[in-house]
Amino acid sequence: MEEYPSKQPTENLDDPPNSRLFVVTSRSITEDELRESFSVFGDIQGVWVVKDKQTKESKGICYVKFAKSSQACLAMEEMHGKVLVEGTKPVKVFIAQSRSSTRHRDVEDEELTRIFVMIPKTFSEEDLKNTFKEYGDIEYCVIIKNKFTGESKGLGYVRYYKPSQAALAIENCDKTYRAILAEPRTKATVTEDYTAGAARSDYVGAADSMNQYTFPMADPGSYPIIDYRSGDFTRCLMMSTRAALTQEQIFALFDLIPGMEYCELQRDAYGMSKGHALIRYSNLGSAVYAKEKLNGFEYPPGNRLAVNFVDDGEDRSSPVGRMAMQFVAAQMMSAVWNGPSTSQVIKPPGFSAVSPISRVQTDVNLPPIKKLAPPDSKAKERLFVVFSPSPLPPDVLEDVFCRFGSLIEVHLVPGRKVGYMKYADKQCADEAMAALHGRVVNGVKMKVMLADPPREESHKRPRTY
16 A cells, blocks of 8 residues: 655655654545645645555545644644534544654653753752743653752753654754654653653764774754864763664763663654763763773674764863863773773673673573584474564574574575574474573574474465466
8 A cells, every 4th residue: 555656755755753743534535635734833844645556546544744743743632523514524634643653652742742851950840831832831840960969960851741742842942952752651661760761863073984884863953053062072872873872871881880870762752762862970080991992892792883972062262171171081091990901801791701802792691502413304493583673693593593502504585674593493493482482582682483384386376277
C-alpha cells in the first residue's frame, strides 16, 4: 500500500517532528474537503488519502502534513471528534508516527506535552515557570538538582496541559534554552537524575578528524563547535556510537571516571535512540580525562566511540579562566589512572568477555570455545537468527555459536538481517538457542529460533510458467 505519491520526498515528511497527522474518517471524504477543514490551523504542505490499490477507493485513512509541529498539534486538539461533512462520522485525529518508527501504538500526550530545557543554574522553579508560561498553561515545572548537594544542574522540565503549547514553546523560546520534547517516563528508565529528557543531537560538536565514522547532526550551525585542540575544554561531553548501546551501558562506562553527574542517551520524539549521549562531569579534570581515554575507544569491539567536548554554557573567556582550564587539563593528562594504557584503565561494563582481549562482548556467560564439527557432517538441527540493528560478522557468530558444540557452519542471508546456524547435534543447538535468544552480542540483539526444516526437492510444487 502506497501512502504517498512517489514524487513526494519522504525524507521531509517528519521534518519537523510531530508535524504530520493521521486521520481516520469516512471513505467519502475527499482530499479537497480535508485540506479545507484543516487549513485554518496553519500551512498545509500535503494531504494524502490512502486508497486501495485495486479499486482505487479511499480506505478512510488520511494524512495531513503541516509546516510546524504546533500547527499539527492544534489541529489534532480542535478537530478530533468533529464532523467534517454533514452525514459522515466524526473524525479521529492523531499525531502520526515517524515513518522510521517500529512501534505499533499512537503517539501519546505525555510524549508531546513535556519539554526538556537547559537553564541558568540560578533559575528557581518560579523563574522557569515565568519564562515559559507565555506559551500556554503549565501543569508543573521541575529543576533537576544534584541529589547530594541540592544544587541545580542547569536542566529542567516544563509540563504543559496541551501538546500545541509545548510545541509553541520549543519553536519560539530563546534558542539558548535548547528546548526539546522530553523522553517519555517508562519503567525501564533509571532515576530522573539521569534521564532528564532526550537532549537532541543539536549539542553535538564536530567529530575529530581521526574518527572514521560519520555521525548525523541536526542543524550543526546552531551551536558553537568546541575544538579540543584549541583548549576549549568543558565539563560536558557528547558521545556518538553506531552500535545499539543501552542507557545503562553508557552510564556504567562513563561512571568509571569519578565525578559524573549527568548521563543521558538521547532519543527522538518517538523514543528511538539517536546514537548520541550527553555526559556532564562535576569538574573539568574528569571530563578531560574521559574525553582523552574514551574518544576512539572500541566498545563493543568494532564500534569506535566518538567523544567530544560541547558547550556547557559557562564563561571561559577570561585569561584566568583559560589558564585554570589549561592547568587542570595538563594535570589530568599527565596523571596515571590504574595503569598506563586505555585497555587497562577502561573495562567496559555490562558485558562478560571470555578473555581480556576477547572480540566478543555479550550480556550472557559463554562456555569456552569448542571445535567445529567436520564440514561434511549431517545437519541435525538448524537455528534461524534475526539480528537488530544489523548482522554480526560471520567470524564473530562462529565464535559465539561454536561454544555449545557440534556447530557445522554459519550462513548469513545476503541483503537481509537474518542467518542460519547448522548443528550436527540437536541438543547442542537447543542449548545455544536457550542461552542466546534475546541476548546482545557486540551491541546487536539476536532472536534465536528453530529454523523450518528444509523441504525436499520432490515436495516442492513445480512451477507452471
